[in-house]
Amino acid sequence: MEDKEIDLLEVIAKLWGRRKVILQFVLFFLMAGVAVSFLLPRKYTAHCTLGLEAEDRTTRISVEGISAFQSMNMGDTRHVKIVSPALYPDILFSVPFQKELIYAPLFVNEMGDTVNFYKYLIKPQNTYVSVRPVTGTEVERLTPEENRCLGYLKRVITVKVNHKDGNLKLTVDMPDPHMAARLTYKVQEMLQQYITKFRIAKAQAALDFIEGRCQEVKGELERKQQALIEFRERYKTQNSIQLKTKEKILNNDYELFFSLYSDIIRQREKAKIQVKEDMPVLTVIEPVVVPVVPSKPQRSLIILAALFAGIIAGCTWVLIQPLLLQIIGKKHNARTIPLNPMKKIS
Numbered sequence: 457m458e459d460k461e462i463d464l465l466e467v468i469a470k471l472w473g474r475r476k477v478i479l480q481f482v483l484f485f486l487m488a489g490v491a492v493s494f495l496l497p498r499k500y501t502a503h504c505t506l507g508l509e510a511e512d513r514t515t516r517i518s519v520e521g522i523s524a525f526q527s528m529n530m531g532d533t534r535h536v537k538i539v540s541p542a543l544y545p546d547i548l549f550s551v552p553f554q555k556e557l558i559y560a561p562l563f564v565n566e567m568g569d570t571v572n573f574y575k576y577l578i579k580p581q582n583t584y585v586s587v588r589p590v591t592g593t594e595v596e597r598l599t600p601e602e603n604r605c606l607g608y609l610k611r612v613i614t615v616k617v618n619h620k621d622g623n624l625k626l627t628v629d630m631p632d633p634h635m636a637a638r639l640t641y642k643v644q645e646m647l648q649q650y651i652t653k654f655r656i657a658k659a660q661a662a663l664d665f666i667e668g669r670c671q672e673v674k675g676e677l678e679r680k681q682q683a684l685i686e687f688r689e690r691y692k693t694q695n696s697i698q699l700k701t702k703e704k705i706l707n708n709d710y711e712l713f714f715s716l717y718s719d720i721i722r723q724r725e726k727a728k729i730q731v732k733e734d735m736p737v738l739t740v741i742e743p744v745v746v747p748v749v750p751s752k753p754q755r756s757l758i759i760l761a762a763l764f765a766g767i768i769a770g771c772t773w774v775l776i777q778p779l780l781l782q783i784i785g786k787k788h789n790a791r792t793i794p795l796n797p798m799k800k801i802s
Contacts, residue, residue: 467775474774481770482763489762493755500633501751502640505742506624506648508541508617539654544624545615547650548643551596551606557646558605562638576635577605613643623741629751637746648738656734663727670720677713684710 471478539547547553558573565571578601598606614627626644630636684706691699 471771471774477774478767478770481773482766485762485766485769486759489759489765490755492762493753493758496753497631498750499629499631499752500636500747501627501629502633502636502744502747503625503627503742504640504644504740504744506626506644507737507739507741508622508624509737539651541617541619541624544617544647544651547654548613548615548647549610551598553646553650554606554609555596555598555602557609557643558602560642560646562635562642573609573639574601574605577608613639624738633747637744641744644740644744648736651736651738655736656731659727659730659734663724663731666720666724666727670717670724673713673717673720677710677717680706680710680713 558577561570561572562576563571612629614629616625618625626640626647628636628640628643630639684703687703687706691703
């Protein structure tokens with residue numbers, strides 16, 4: 457223990473004796489840290505926080521009362537989060553989403569032109585080309601400029617889903633604070649639209665089917681009603697068993713379609729309610745605000761890291777310099793070959 461204490465004291469004494477050398481290292485690293493902190497480009501961070509909806513329920517959409525012509529059993533629609541919050545980052549960084557994002561209008565400049573992210577980053581000389589609608593069988597194609605835009609977005613956009621607290625935090629880092637805020641708001645808006653579209657897809661499909669069937673039954677009901685009215689108008693002065701029988705058949709058809717139409721109307725209202733229930737609620741907890749203070753570079757942290765690096769580098773140099781000089785001296789002596797003086801030949 458005494459030897460270790462003596463060695464430690466010797467090290468401290470050696471460091472203190474060459475404190476000027478250590479100070480030179482510290483000053484050099486501090487100057488380098490200050491230079492780096494001021495030369496690095498500024499970046500501003502805009503962010504927003506959305507509250508996630510957490511629920512798990514079982515619903516049922518059924519079309520009853522139309523078995524006379526057609527029955528549709530929708531079965532149990534188990535709400536098992538077809539699009540769970542864990543998939544939200546995948547949706548955001550998908551090619552269709554980001555391709556739509558780069559062409560979405562962000563703001564109007566002083567010249568009155570609508571600026572999107574594609575124009576902001578690439579600044580093309582040609583006119584604006586609108587995005588083609590993406591179909592289920594179409595293969596996505598990207599131009600080199602579009603690929604560059606998508607790569608840039610993946611670097612500057614960060615999305616984190618906190619399942620414990622039930623929120624989603626979206627951040628965008630860009631050199632321009634106003635552009636960062638506008639892009640963050642557009643991503644928030646589009647993400648809400650995409651999630652809503654995916655979440656209500658099944659209930660919306662059921663509603664669309666019922667709407668189509670409702671129009672068909674309504675048209676048939678109107679034709680049955682018109683046929684019954686025309687028959688009564690034509691034979692209102694006649695009264696025979698054959699005419700009464702035919703009138704009864706027409707009246708039964710009309711009542712059947714009227715009952716069918718009433719049932720479909722009720723099912724349509726249920727389907728509308730189902731769509732509303734499946735509508736995700738992404739509450740904006742913290743809205744987008746234009747950043748005022750740059751988030752990067754963190755100058756104080758860089759300078760502090762440079763200070764510690766200078767101290768460590770200076771102490772390391774003071775401790776290993778004698779060892780290095782000793783090694784170099786040994787190599788130099790090993791390479792030097794002594795020569796004996798030559799005798800003079802008489």
